[in-house]
Amino acid sequence: MKSKQLKIAGIVTIASCLLIICLFCFHQGTKSHLDARQAEFYAYQLIDNKYDSVRNEILISERTAIKIANRLFSEKFGYWHTLLWKPFDIYLINGYWSVYGPVSKSKLDYGPMIIINQYNGETRLKP
Secondary structure: OHHHHHHHHHHHHHHHHHHHHHHHHHHHHOOOOOOHHHHHHHHHHHHOOOOOOOOOOOOOOHHHHHHHHHHHHHHHHOHHHHHHHOOOEEEEEOOEEEEEOOOOHHHHHHOOEEEEEOOOOOEEEEO
16 A cells, blocks of 8 residues: 555656656746847947936945955955955945955055945946
C-alpha cells in the first residue's frame, strides 16, 4: 500500500516539475526583445529628453544610494577598504545624495565621496 502511494507521489512530483519547466520555457518564448536599432532609437530619445518618464520622480532612494556607493567603492578601492569606511555618511543636498566614507579625523578631506543625482542616477566619484 505504501509503495503504491510513494509511486503516485513520485509521479505527481515529476509531473509538477515538468509542468513548471514547460511554463518557464513558454514564458521565455513569449518575451519581446529589442533589436540593436530599436534600442539605439529609444536611447537617443531618452538622451534628447523626448521622454519625461522619470524626470520628476525620485529614482534613487537613500538605501539605493548607499548600495551604489558600496558597490562603486568596492570596485574602485577594494572590499576591505570599503568595509573599513562603513557606516557611510549620507546627506541629501539639492537633489543629490552625497555619500562619504569617513576616515581618521586628521585626514578629513581624504575619504572617498560619491555624488548621486536622485532623479536620474548620474554619479560622480571623488577618490
